[in-house]
Amino acid sequence: xxxxxxxxxxxxxxxxxxxxxxxxxxxxxxxxxxxxxxxxxxxxxxxxxxxxxxxxxxxxxxxxxxxxxxxxxxxxxxxxxxxxxxxxxxxxxxxxxxxxxxx
Amino acid sequence: xxxxxxxxxxxxxxxxxxxxxxxxxxxxxxxxxxxxxxxxxxxxxxxxxxxxxxxxxxxxxxxxxxxxxxxxxxxxxxxxxxxxxxxxxxxxxxxxxxxxxxxxxxxxxxxxxxxxxxxxxxxxxxxxxxxxxxxxxxxxxxxxxxxxxxxxxxxxxxxxxxxxxxxxxxxxxxxxxxxxxxxxxxxxxxxxxxxxxxxxxxxxxxxxxxxxxxxxxxxxxxxxxxxxxxxxxxxxxxxxxxxxxxxxxxxxxxxxxxxxxxxxxxxxxxxxxxxxxxxxxxxxxxxxxxxxxxxxxxxxxxxxxxxxxxxxxxxxxxxxxxxxxxxxxxxxxxxxxxxxxxxxxxxxxxxxxxxxxxxxxxxxxxxxxxxxxxxxxxxxxxxxxxxxxxxxxxxxxxxxxxxxxxxxxxxxxxxxxxxxxxxxxxxxxxxxxxxxxxxxxxxxxxxxxxxxxxxxxxxxxxxxxxxxxxxxxxxxxxxxxxxxxxxx
Numbered sequence: 001x002x003x004x005x006x007x008x009x010x011x012x013x014x015x016x017x018x019x020x021x022x023x024x025x026x027x028x029x030x031x032x033x034x035x036x037x038x039x040x041x042x043x044x045x046x047x048x049x050x051x052x053x054x055x056x057x058x059x060x061x062x063x064x065x066x067x068x069x070x071x072x073x074x075x076x077x078x079x080x081x082x083x084x085x086x087x088x089x090x091x092x093x094x095x096x097x098x099x100x101x102x103x
Numbered sequence: 104x105x106x107x108x109x110x111x112x113x114x115x116x117x118x119x120x121x122x123x124x125x126x127x128x129x130x131x132x133x134x135x136x137x138x139x140x141x142x143x144x145x146x147x148x149x150x151x152x153x154x155x156x157x158x159x160x161x162x163x164x165x166x167x168x169x170x171x172x173x174x175x176x177x178x179x180x181x182x183x184x185x186x187x188x189x190x191x192x193x194x195x196x197x198x199x200x201x202x203x204x205x206x207x208x209x210x211x212x213x214x215x216x217x218x219x220x221x222x223x224x225x226x227x228x229x230x231x232x233x234x235x236x237x238x239x240x241x242x243x244x245x246x247x248x249x250x251x252x253x254x255x256x257x258x259x260x261x262x263x264x265x266x267x268x269x270x271x272x273x274x275x276x277x278x279x280x281x282x283x284x285x286x287x288x289x290x291x292x293x294x295x296x297x298x299x300x301x302x303x304x305x306x307x308x309x310x311x312x313x314x315x316x317x318x319x320x321x322x323x324x325x326x327x328x329x330x331x332x333x334x335x336x337x338x339x340x341x342x343x344x345x346x347x348x349x350x351x352x353x354x355x356x357x358x359x360x361x362x363x364x365x366x367x368x369x370x371x372x373x374x375x376x377x378x379x380x381x382x383x384x385x386x387x388x389x390x391x392x393x394x395x396x397x398x399x400x401x402x403x404x405x406x407x408x409x410x411x412x413x414x415x416x417x418x419x420x421x422x423x424x425x426x427x428x429x430x431x432x433x434x435x436x437x438x439x440x441x442x443x444x445x446x447x448x449x450x451x452x453x454x455x456x457x458x459x460x461x462x463x464x465x466x467x468x469x470x471x472x473x474x475x476x477x478x479x480x481x482x483x484x485x486x487x488x489x490x491x492x493x494x495x496x497x498x499x500x501x502x503x504x505x506x507x508x509x510x511x512x513x514x515x516x517x518x519x520x521x522x523x524x525x526x527x528x529x530x531x532x533x534x535x536x537x538x539x540x541x542x543x544x545x546x547x548x549x550x551x552x553x554x555x556x557x558x559x560x561x562x563x564x565x566x567x568x569x570x571x572x573x574x575x576x577x578x579x580x581x582x583x584x585x586x587x588x589x590x591x
Contacts, residue, residue: 044478058537067346
């Protein structure tokens with residue numbers, strides 16, 4: 001595959017990923033965005049030159065066993081505040097647009 | 104600047120404990136100072152004067168009783184707007200959280216309140232802590248108090264600028280790839296990123312969970328140590344905090360570095376580093392040598408891969424963390440969406456700024472099926488090698504000295520359209536986050552244009568006391584920490 005074809009394929013993948021991440025752009029914005037994303041992806045690809053065969057991936061920065069607590073029920077004194085920030089509310093419920101069409 | 108605002112945390116605590124001043128009086132002074140001088144710096148996003156005055160009255164009552172006063176009781180402080188604060192707007196400098204008022208305090212905030220600190224307000228930052236210049240705040244850029252045409256660094260640029268300008272004696276930021284140390288260097292203050300897990304992340308708006316760590320910022324090392332002691336420690340609400348006792352950091356400052364070995368990594372002094380930065384950091388290592396430390400050359404061979412490794416891992420974790428912003432439960436919700444899918448998409452598109460959107464997409468991309476092994480898994484293996492370099496180096500030395508940034512503070516707008524140029528700014532701080540180590544940034548010189556230069560001290564896990572002591576020894580032997588920006 002030519003370099004141009006590879007780039008086009010990557011740009012299309014970035015566009016698709018933006019849609020999957022629930023982000024929308026107009027055509028001009030998307031063009032600028034894809035260029036920026038492509039430059040970062042090109043930069044990070046230098047990792048491919050690093051030999052990592054036989055290397056275990058790091059999953060935690062510092063080696064220690066996480067300490068777990070008992071799973072206990074605790075009283076939260078202000079339940080109304082947990083929905084107070086919702087953009088749309090109906091009493092104690094969070095409201096969203098209709099998902100299922102009525103017949 | 105008002106006289107009281109020139110004083111550090113330790114001096115203020117002494118005045119308060121001796122009842123020479125009251126917290127109400129001090130808080131009033133700071134609020135007036137912020138109102139008068141912050142408009143040209145833009146470091147505050149939210150002021151909470153009423154809550155501050157209430158807290159100040161309570162602190163005065165506690166001080167009058169003469170019991171239970173701490174280094175922070177009655178002291179007005181401001182913190183980065185990434186810390187969740189009950190009843191006080193917490194925006195993370197994003198439009199998507201513009202009107203978010205949290206129903207709870209995070210652990211760090213609860214600890215500050217319990218110690219009697221008085222919160223005056225919330226400080227600006229790059230949106231969701233993504234940035235190196237504080238230009239990605241949805242509420243406008245912060246200006247560097249040393250020169251208003253320059254950035255203060257980021258993402259804790261508001262915290263660093265406010266400390267440097269005397270608008271708060273101490274502050275807290277967060278550091279995912281250098282976001283405490285880099286702005287500390289640009290604004291000429293002390294900033295510490297502790298060991299990953301030393302301070303609870305519960306109630307801090309998440310960016311990249313395996314890298315984020317809270318860090319204190321102050322005008323000198325002693326105040327930085329006191330601030331660390333106030334917030335460090337295991338938290339049952341954050342399973343990644345380390346269950347180790349918290350030393351008395353301020354008490355462990357002896358200023359004696361005799362017999363210590365300091366490593367100078369050759370990979371941190373390469374082409375592209377500003378000559379003034381290089382010479383200031385090398386001169387700092389000479390000072391430590393004069394104080395009795397042994398200075399040796401070391402190698403961290405995988406340093407050059409750190410930035411690439413970080414810009415896979417951090418966006419990957421960010422894309423997962425920021426998936427929660429859907430416009431349903433809190434934050435900006437689009438008003439015109441016809442269906443649920445459009446509600447998610449419109450809310451996120453309207454709410455997130457350009458850098459956050461870029462990192463979400465990069466993260467989603469590197470985690471996607473077919474790319475996961477080539478990017479994310481590869482980066483985690485590279486991280487093992489980078490961490491291994493440090494562990495190897497620490498067999499030979501007790502601490503590492505390095506630059507914080509390749510250059511002094513840069514101009515507003517200079518790098519905003521070029522992500523790689525902006526990212527390169529954090530090339531010397533990122534490896535420390537990948538390895539989970541503590542790193543401290545402190546003033547070690549000024550440029551010919553009278554701008555601050557910072558140096559970095561890196562230590563073994565949980566050896567913050569060692570780092571602070573080395574920094575203290577250097578601070579006592581030099582005068583760089585006494586330099587402050589000239590007021591407009």
